[in-house]
Amino acid sequence: MSVVVILLGLGCGMLLAAVSFGLWGGFQGVWALARGAHIAAWGAAGVLVVGALLGWGSGLPALESLIGVVDTGALGGPVLSLILMAALAVPLKMNVPRKVLWSCALLYVPAWALALTALVRIVTPGAAIPSRDWVTPVRFSLAVCGGLGARALGQSLRRMVTGASYVAWPGELTYGLTTLLFGAVTLVNLWQRGRVWSSADSVLQGGIVGAWLAWSADWLAPRRYRRLVALLTIAASLLLILTAVKPA
Amino acid sequence: MAEQSSDPWRISWRLVTSDAVLVVLLLALAVSVTLTAWIPQQPSSDADYARWLSETQARFGQATSVMRRLGIFRIVSSFGFRALLALLSGCLFLRCVEGVDRLRRDKGIEEPDGAWSQVSDSDLGDLLTRLRHRRYRVVRASSFFQVDRWPWSGVLPLMVYSGALLLLAGLLLFHLFGWRAEGLILQGGERRSLPGNDNWVTLAENGGETRHSPGVIAFLEESGPGVRVSARGPDGGPLPLLLTSDAEPSTELKVALTGDTYFAIPDEALVVRLMPCSEEPYACADVQIYSSPSGEIVSERTTDKGGQATFDIGEVTLTLVPAPYARVIATHNPGRLPAGLGLIILVVGLLGSLFWSDHRFWLREEGAGLEASGAFPSWLRYELEGL
Numbered sequence: 001m002s003v004v005v006i007l008l009g010l011g012c013g014m015l016l017a018a019v020s021f022g023l024w025g026g027f028q029g030v031w032a033l034a035r036g037a038h039i040a041a042w043g044a045a046g047v048l049v050v051g052a053l054l055g056w057g058s059g060l061p062a063l064e065s066l067i068g069v070v071d072t073g074a075l076g077g078p079v080l081s082l083i084l085m086a087a088l089a090v091p092l093k094m095n096v097p098r099k100v101l102w103s104c105a106l107l108y109v110p111a112w113a114l115a116l117t118a119l120v121r122i123v124t125p126g127a128a129i130p131s132r133d134w135v136t137p138v139r140f141s142l143a144v145c146g147g148l149g150a151r152a153l154g155q156s157l158r159r160m161v162t163g164a165s166y167v168a169w170p171g172e173l174t175y176g177l178t179t180l181l182f183g184a185v186t187l188v189n190l191w192q193r194g195r196v197w198s199s200a201d202s203v204l205q206g207g208i209v210g211a212w213l214a215w216s217a218d219w220l221a222p223r224r225y226r227r228l229v230a231l232l233t234i235a236a237s238l239l240l241i242l243t244a245v246k247p248a
Numbered sequence: 249m250a251e252q253s254s255d256p257w258r259i260s261w262r263l264v265t266s267d268a269v270l271v272v273l274l275l276a277l278a279v280s281v282t283l284t285a286w287i288p289q290q291p292s293s294d295a296d297y298a299r300w301l302s303e304t305q306a307r308f309g310q311a312t313s314v315m316r317r318l319g320i321f322r323i324v325s326s327f328g329f330r331a332l333l334a335l336l337s338g339c340l341f342l343r344c345v346e347g348v349d350r351l352r353r354d355k356g357i358e359e360p361d362g363a364w365s366q367v368s369d370s371d372l373g374d375l376l377t378r379l380r381h382r383r384y385r386v387v388r389a390s391s392f393f394q395v396d397r398w399p400w401s402g403v404l405p406l407m408v409y410s411g412a413l414l415l416l417a418g419l420l421l422f423h424l425f426g427w428r429a430e431g432l433i434l435q436g437g438e439r440r441s442l443p444g445n446d447n448w449v450t451l452a453e454n455g456g457e458t459r460h461s462p463g464v465i466a467f468l469e470e471s472g473p474g475v476r477v478s479a480r481g482p483d484g485g486p487l488p489l490l491l492t493s494d495a496e497p498s499t500e501l502k503v504a505l506t507g508d509t510y511f512a513i514p515d516e517a518l519v520v521r522l523m524p525c526s527e528e529p530y531a532c533a534d535v536q537i538y539s540s541p542s543g544e545i546v547s548e549r550t551t552d553k554g555g556q557a558t559f560d561i562g563e564v565t566l567t568l569v570p571a572p573y574a575r576v577i578a579t580h581n582p583g584r585l586p587a588g589l590g591l592i593i594l595v596v597g598l599l600g601s602l603f604w605s606d607h608r609f610w611l612r613e614e615g616a617g618l619e620a621s622g623a624f625p626s627w628l629r630y631e632l633e634g635l
Contacts, residue, residue, distance in 0.1 A: 182513060186591055194428075205285075206418045207285040210285060213275075214275065217270075222267055239278070243285065244325065246286075
């Protein structure tokens with residue numbers, strides 16, 4: 001079995017443990033369990049990062065020696081993006097008030113869902129997009145944006161459910177990177193093809209522009225409507241994630 | 249006061265320049281644009297239309313005709329989408345006007361708009377020095393200090409609005425005065441005329457580059473092998489060649505080897521099959537020559553690199569000369585410069601606004617400590633608590 005698939009399974013299991021410990025510790029009021037959940041999530045992030053680097057690296061011609069280690073046939077294009085997004089979606093700091101300690105589990109749900117989806121895609125029979133066609137700077141950047149967006153999604157989930165304040169920087173960083181990606185792709189299009197919109201790449205470009213517009217709306221939304229803004233962030237994050245895994 | 253607040257112009261202005269309206273417009277555009285990523289849009293070139301239609305009907309079945317009537321396959325060119333862009337332009341323009349006025353108004357000092365609250369026991373002078381190092385503007389009033397990021401807090405949003413307006417202007421210029429020609433197949437030195445006065449595009453001899461008239465942008469989508477074919481009969485005269493049964497006979501054919509290609513030499517009852525060895529522009533080609541109607545292969549050979557070959561079939565001489573093809577998109581976009589400039593200004597303005605917010609707060613010394621009013625940054629509060 002592929003090394004990456006093993007790492008993915010391990011990461012998925014550790015994230016499931018993080019979600020379970022977080023809920024259990026939260027409802028029982030045991031701080032140690034919540035800390036344990038965070039340590040499990042850290043471990044999952046490390047494992048998934050290694051898996052993502054192996055997977056993406058095997059798609060680069062310069063790293064062909066890795067192909068013998070990584071079974072690229074099992075890893076379709078979208079799986080690579082899902083693994084990277086899951087790795088980036090794990091929050092590295094936990095600032096959760098004791099009275100809503102259980103809500104820390106919500107921070108790990110997006111990462112776990114992404115890792116689980118990647119596992120399901122691997123085992124589900126179907127045509128896989130070769131990783132060498134997927135490993136491009138645009139796809140990698142989209143996956144990074146999607147991963148940070150998934151982290152913001154976790155924060156917003158917690159805010160939706162508990163109404164608690166949240167960390168703003170994942171959302172701001174996601175928006176900043178998505179803006180850079182949108183600007184770069186559009187400028188390259190303008191330079192090469194003379195148009196802002198390219199019909200040849202309309203699927204990818206439509207997804208990037210749509211996600212950027214949604215994040216722009218999220219950034220502008222009045223912050224005093226906490227739950228509405230959280231809902232908007234969740235929608236924008238989901239759109240970015242779907243764009244990152246959608247084949248052209 | 250009551251009269252001012254019920255002024256319909258003021259209410260309308262506040263509504264149109266409100267964040268809520270801009271958010272709704274952006275979301276509507278986001279949904280429309282995202283749909284183009286999930287629902288295959290109708291291609292502009294006739295060559296791709298038939299394939300697109302059959303794929304779409306296979307995917308959506310009976311819902312295809314309904315979706316066509318609703319314009320779901322032509323979202324970007326629909327009236328609704330263009331109306332959204334027009335509304336967005338109007339909204340951005342009014343926000344631009346308001347932004348200029350706000351930039352002017354924010355230059356001065358204003359009274360704190362909230363209650364004062366204790367924040368730290370730190371020295372005010374030290375804190376103000378640190379804030380100045382972080383590029384904050386510190387303005388002294390009679391009994392307090394006003395801290396903000398003027399003028400950048402006003403300039404950056406203006407850059408966003410004006411950049412977006414320039415980008416939209418570029419799109420409009422292309423829509424009104426620009427054109428695009430897709431699916432142009434060019435071979436070996438052939439010069440193709442384009443819309444507009446004296447516009448043309450041609451393929452360089454190496455088959456890997458294009459040459460074009462000024463103001464045209466030519467993008468090479470794909471290139472591949474191709475040949476120029478001619479045939480001579482027993483008397484040495486050129487023989488007519490037919491690429492398809494309903495085509496006009498021609499003494500020279502230009503064939504782009506995008507796959508298996510056939511042509512006929514009707515006067516000699518010969519059919520020729522060409523198969524490219526690879527997709528490289530100067531790839532060789534496998535050639536089979538059949539007699540018609542028996543289908544017997546009379547000659548079979550692989551050409552030299554590039555497709556160069558000469559076949560002698562009885563008294564007929566068939567000559568193949570390399571002529572790689574290129575599939576090109578040619579565009580004329582008078583809005584290219586404003587769109588590019590607008591995009592750069594928009595991105596710089598957005599990134600700057602992300603990191604340099606337009607929050608304003610006030611500081612004063614009260615007793616042994618510091619008090620603050622307004623949007624006191626949380627990162628500063630954490631820093632002061634950590635000291």
